[in-house]
Amino acid sequence: MKAALALIRRDIALAFREGGAIGVALGFYLVVIAIAPFGLGPDLNLLSRVAPGLLWIALLLAALLSADRIFHNDYEDGSLDVLAMGTLPLAGVAASKSLAHWITTCVPLALLAPVLGLLLNFPIHTIPLLVLAMLVGTPAVSFIASIGASLTLGLRRSGLLVALLVLPLYVPVLIFGVSTISAAVTGPGSPWPPFLMLCAISLASMVLAPLAAAAALRTGFR
Amino acid sequence: MSSPFTVTLETQGIACDRGGRRLFEDLSFALAPGDALLVQGPNGTGKTSLMRQIAGLLPLAAGEVSVAGAEADTPVAELCHYVGHLNGVKASLSVRENLTFWTDYLRTDASGGDVDAALGVFGLTPIADISAGYLSAGQKRKLALARLFACPRPIWLLDEPSVSLDVASVEWLRQAIESHGKAGGIAIVSTHVPLGGAFTHTLDLHTVDAAEEPTP
Amino acid sequence: MTFSLTNLANPTRFLNFAGAVIPWLAVLTAILLGVGLYQAFFVAPADYQQGETVRIMYIHVPAAWVGMGCYVVIAIAALGTLIWRHPLADVAAKAAAPIGATFTFVILVTGSLWGKPMWGTYWVWDARLTSLLVLFLLYLGLIALWQAIEEPGRAGRAAAILALVGAVNLPIIKFSVDWWNTLHQPSSVLRADGPTIDSALLTPLFVMGGAFLALFVLLHLIAMRAEILRRRVRVLQQTQVAQAARA
Numbered sequence: 303m304k305a306a307l308a309l310i311r312r313d314i315a316l317a318f319r320e321g322g323a324i325g326v327a328l329g330f331y332l333v334v335i336a337i338a339p340f341g342l343g344p345d346l347n348l349l350s351r352v353a354p355g356l357l358w359i360a361l362l363l364a365a366l367l368s369a370d371r372i373f374h375n376d377y378e379d380g381s382l383d384v385l386a387m388g389t390l391p392l393a394g395v396a397a398s399k400s401l402a403h404w405i406t407t408c409v410p411l412a413l414l415a416p417v418l419g420l421l422l423n424f425p426i427h428t429i430p431l432l433v434l435a436m437l438v439g440t441p442a443v444s445f446i447a448s449i450g451a452s453l454t455l456g457l458r459r460s461g462l463l464v465a466l467l468v469l470p471l472y473v474p475v476l477i478f479g480v481s482t483i484s485a486a487v488t489g490p491g492s493p494w495p496p497f498l499m500l501c502a503i504s505l506a507s508m509v510l511a512p513l514a515a516a517a518a519l520r521t522g523f524r
Numbered sequence: 525m526s527s528p529f530t531v532t533l534e535t536q537g538i539a540c541d542r543g544g545r546r547l548f549e550d551l552s553f554a555l556a557p558g559d560a561l562l563v564q565g566p567n568g569t570g571k572t573s574l575m576r577q578i579a580g581l582l583p584l585a586a587g588e589v590s591v592a593g594a595e596a597d598t599p600v601a602e603l604c605h606y607v608g609h610l611n612g613v614k615a616s617l618s619v620r621e622n623l624t625f626w627t628d629y630l631r632t633d634a635s636g637g638d639v640d641a642a643l644g645v646f647g648l649t650p651i652a653d654i655s656a657g658y659l660s661a662g663q664k665r666k667l668a669l670a671r672l673f674a675c676p677r678p679i680w681l682l683d684e685p686s687v688s689l690d691v692a693s694v695e696w697l698r699q700a701i702e703s704h705g706k707a708g709g710i711a712i713v714s715t716h717v718p719l720g721g722a723f724t725h726t727l728d729l730h731t732v733d734a735a736e737e738p739t740p
Numbered sequence: 741m742t743f744s745l746t747n748l749a750n751p752t753r754f755l756n757f758a759g760a761v762i763p764w765l766a767v768l769t770a771i772l773l774g775v776g777l778y779q780a781f782f783v784a785p786a787d788y789q790q791g792e793t794v795r796i797m798y799i800h801v802p803a804a805w806v807g808m809g810c811y812v813v814i815a816i817a818a819l820g821t822l823i824w825r826h827p828l829a830d831v832a833a834k835a836a837a838p839i840g841a842t843f844t845f846v847i848l849v850t851g852s853l854w855g856k857p858m859w860g861t862y863w864v865w866d867a868r869l870t871s872l873l874v875l876f877l878l879y880l881g882l883i884a885l886w887q888a889i890e891e892p893g894r895a896g897r898a899a900a901i902l903a904l905v906g907a908v909n910l911p912i913i914k915f916s917v918d919w920w921n922t923l924h925q926p927s928s929v930l931r932a933d934g935p936t937i938d939s940a941l942l943t944p945l946f947v948m949g950g951a952f953l954a955l956f957v958l959l960h961l962i963a964m965r966a967e968i969l970r971r972r973v974r975v976l977q978q979t980q981v982a983q984a985a986r987a
Contacts, residue, residue: 308628312617319616380610383581384671387601388629449905453898457888466884467902470877471909474916481923496919503912514905517822521897523581543891544975545982568985 305390306398313402316375323371327364327407328414334360335418346423353422354432354483355476360418361411361436362443362472365403366465369447370454372403373519377455382519396515397508400448401441408440428486435482435497441504442475445511452515455522474503528708529678530593531603532556533578538587540573547573548729549586557593557678557708560701560722564714565729571714572608574729575681578712579606594678602632604679609687611668615657619648622656623670631675642673646696661688669697672704680704680711686719698722749827751968758961765958772951779944793857798944800850802952803843804872810840810956811875814882815907818900828964830896831971833903834886835963839956841879847872867921871914878906892971 317323338356339349376382376399385395415436416429424432449471450464457463481496532555539549547570555561563571576582578589580601591600613622623639643649646666651659656667665688672680680701686694694717701711701722713719780798814836820829851869852862863869882899889895 305629308625312614312625315621316614316616378610379612379614380608381612381614383576383579383606383608383610384612384626385629386581387579387604387606389602389632390629449901453885453902454888459888463884463888466877467881470874470881470913471905473874473913474909477916477920481920491923499916510908514901518898518901521894521901523576544978568982 303390303394305388306394309385309390309395309398310402310405313399314406317371317402317406320375323368324406324410327368328410330367331360331364331411331414332418334363335421338422350423350425351488353419353424354480354487356422357415357419357424357432358436358476358479361408361415361440362469362476363465364411365408365440365443366447366450366468367461368407369403369444369451369464369468370460371407372399372444372448372451373455374451374460377522383523386519386523392516392519393512396448396452396519397445397512400445400508400512400515403448404441404444408444409437412436412440425487428483431486431493432483435479435493435500438497438504439475439479439500442500442507443472445504445507446471446475448515449511449518452518452522455519475500478503529557529676529710530708531678531710532592533600533679533710534590534592535578536588536590538574538577538589539585540570540577540582541585542570542573546585551587553725553727555710555712555725557710558705559724560705560711560713561725561727562713562715562719562723563727563729569729571729572683575606575608575683575712575714578679579604579681581606591679600679603677604681605672605677606681606683607668607671607685608683611664612671613656613659613664613667615655617656618653619643619656619659619667620652622667623674626671627674630671630677639674642670645673645700646670646693662690662693665689666693669700672700678709680709680713682711682713682715684715685713686715686717694719751828751831754828755965755968758965762958762961762965765954765961769951769954769958772947772954776944776948776951779947783944793854796850796854798948800847800854801945802949803846803850805949806952806956807840807843807847807872807875810836810843811878811903811907811910813960814840814903818903818907821896821900822904828968830892830900831964831967832960833882833899834896835960835967837879837882837886837899839959839963841876841883843952843956844872844876844879848876865921865924867914867918870917870921874913874917875910878910881906892974 335356338360342348342352373382376385386392388395390398412433415432416424419429419432420426447464447468450468451460453467454460454463478496478500482493482500485491485493485496534552534554536552537550539551540547547568551574553561563574565571573582577584578600580599589600591598591603594603612626614625617625620639620643623642627639627642640649643652646669648663648666648670651663656664659667665685669682669685682701685697689697698719701713701719704711705722705724711722713723776798780795814833817829817833817836820826821833848869851872855864855869856862882902885899885902886895889898
C-alpha cells in the first residue's frame with residue numbers, strides 16, 4: 303500500500319536525520335562487546351566459545367534500547383493520532399514502523415557483528431552464516447520490541463520497562479539464533495534446523511506482533 | 525477543484541468517560557453539508573474528548589457516531605481531518621516534506637492532494653524548503669492546519685486551531701472554514717478566539733448534563 | 741440466589757459474595773493444609789533413594805500446578821477484559837498476578853532446595869526449572885506493567901494484551917527451552933522430575949493440591965476485594981477534586 307511505503311520511507315529518513323540514532327545503537331553494541339573481555343578474561347579460546355551468545359545478547363540489548371523510538375516520538379508530537387486516521391489500519395502502521403526499525407537499527411547491527419566478532423576471535427569462515435542468521439532473526443527482535451514499545455506509550459522509565467517485558471519473549475530467538483551459529487562453529491549437527499525455526503519465529507512475529515501492538519496503541523491514546 | 529461534499533454526520537446519545545468520571549452523556553446532534561459547529565465550555569468539560577471520539581481516537585462510553593452520504597463502510601475516521609493541540613510536525617523534515625508525507629499518507633485515491641496549493645493557503649510557500657525545526661510556534665501551527673488542504677476530507681475537527689496564530693492568520697483560518705462549508709464540508713471547532721460568523725450551530729458542553737456516579 | 745458469572749459482574753454484589761465466602765474458605769484451607777502437611781511429613785513414607793528430602797515434593801508439585809494454573813486464569817481474564825469487556829475481569833487479572841508470581845517463586849525455591857541434595861548444586865538449568873523461571877519473569881513483567889500505568893482501565897487492557905502475548909509465547913518458549921536443554925545435556929542422567937510417584941504417596945499429594953487450590957482461591961478473592969475497594973477510594977478522591985474545582 304502506498305500509505306505504508308510512505309510511512310516506511312519517512313521513518314527511515316527520520317532515523318538518519320534525527321541526531322545519530324543509528325550511530326548510538328552501533329556505538330552501544332561496540333562498547334558492550336569491547337568491555338566483555340575485561341569481565342571474562344582475554345583467553346581467546348573462551349571468548350570464541352562465548353562469542354555467538356555474546357554477540358546475540360548485545361544485539362538484543364542494543365535493539366531493545368532503541369525500541370521506544372518506534373512509537374514514542376510520533377506519540378509525543380501528535381503524529382500518531384493522524385496516522386491512526388489514514389486508510390492504513392493501525393496494525394499496518396505498527397508493522398510499517400517495526401519494519402522501518404528493523405531496517406534502520408537491526409540491519410546495521412547485524413552488519414557490524416562480524417567486525418565485533420573479530421574482537422572475540424570468532425572464526426572467519428562462519429561469518430557469512432552469522433550475518434545471515436542475524437538478518438533472519440532480527441525481524442522478530444524488532445516486531446516483538448514494538449509490542450513492548452506500544453504497551454508503554456507515554457510512560458516514564460519506559461526503556462527499562464520495555465526490556466523487562468520483552469526479554470523473556472526473546473528466549474526462543476536467542477536459543478535458535480545462537481544454536482545456528484554454534485552448530486556451524488563447533489558442531490555437532492547441522493545449523494539448518496535451528497535456522498529454519500528462526501525463520502518461522504520471525505515470520506510468525508511479523509504477522510502477529512502488529513496485531514498486539516495495534517491493540518496496545520489503542521489503549522494508550524489519551 | 526474537487527466536487528462538493530455530501531456527507532452528513534450524526535451522533536446519537538454519545539457519552540464520554542475520562543478518569544472514572546462521566547464528562548457528558550446522551551449527547552445527540554446532526555450536521556448537514558455546510559454546517560459549522562462551535563463547541564464551547566470551560567476546561568475539562570470534554571471538548572477535546574468529544575472531537576477525539578468522533579475522530580475514533582477515544583472509545584465511546586455509549587451511543588453511536590454515524591455518517592451518511594459516503595462510500596459504504598468507510599470508517600468515520602477516514603472522513604475526518606483532525607487538528608488537535610499537537611501539531612504532528614517533524615522537526616527534521618522540511619515544511620514541504622512534512623506536508624508531502626501527510627498528502628501521500630492520507631489520500632484515498634490517485635487524484636487530489638496538491639501540496640503547493642496547501643502551502644499557499646497560509647503563506648508557507650517562502651519557507652517550504654526550510655527544516656520544520658526552525659519554525660516559530662505560529663508557523664508550526666499553520667503547517668499543521670495546512671494538512672487540511674493536503675487532501676480533501678468532508679469533516680474537519682479543529683481543537684483550538686487559532687492558538688499561536690497572528691491576526692492575519694486567524695482571518696485566513698476563518699475564510700478557510702467558510703470555504704469548506706461552501707463546498708459542502710462540515711466543521712466542528714472548539715475555540716476561545718472569536719472566529720466571526722463562520723458558525724451555524726453552537727454546542728455548550730457546560731450545560732450538557734453530566735451524571736456523577738462513580739464507576740468502579 | 742442464582743449463581744452465575746454475570747451476576748457477580750456487579751462489583752457490589754461481588755463484594756458481598758466474597759465477604760460471605762472468604763471466612764468459610766479460610767477454614768477449609770486451614771483444614772486441608774493441616775491434613776495435607778501432616779500426611780506429607782508424618783504419614784507418607786520417605787523415599788528409599790532421597791530420604792526425607794522427597795517431602796519437599798509435596799509442596800513443590802502442588803505449587804507448580806497452581807503457579808501454572810494461575811497464568812491460565814490470567815489469560816482467561818485477559819480475554820474477558822478485551823473481548824467480553826467483563827467489568828471484573830481486569831480486577832481478577834491484577835489480583836492474580838502477584839499470587840502467581842509468589843507460587844512460582846515457591847516452586848523455584850523448593851526446586852532449588854530439593855535439588856541441592858540430589859544434584860549437589862542449588863540451581864541447574866534443566867528444561868523444567870528454566871521454563872518456570874521464564875514464567876516467573878512473565879509474571880514480574882505483568883506486575884511491573886500494572887504498577888507503571890496509573891489509570892486502571894488502560895492498565896487493565898495493556899496487561900491483558902501482555903498476558904495474551906505471553907500465553908501465545910509460552911508454548912514456543914517451552915519448546916525452545918526443551919530443545920536447548922537436550923542440545924547441551926544429551927546424555928543427562930538427571931531426572932529432575934523426581935522419582936515416579938508410588939500410589940501410597942498420591943493421597944497426600946492430592947490433599948496438598950486441594951489445599952493449595954483452596955489457598956489460591958482464598959488469596960485471590962481477598963486480593964480482588966482489596967483491589968475493588970482501592971479503586972473506589974480512587975474514584976471518590978477524584979470526585980472530591982472535581983467538585984472542589986467547580987466550587
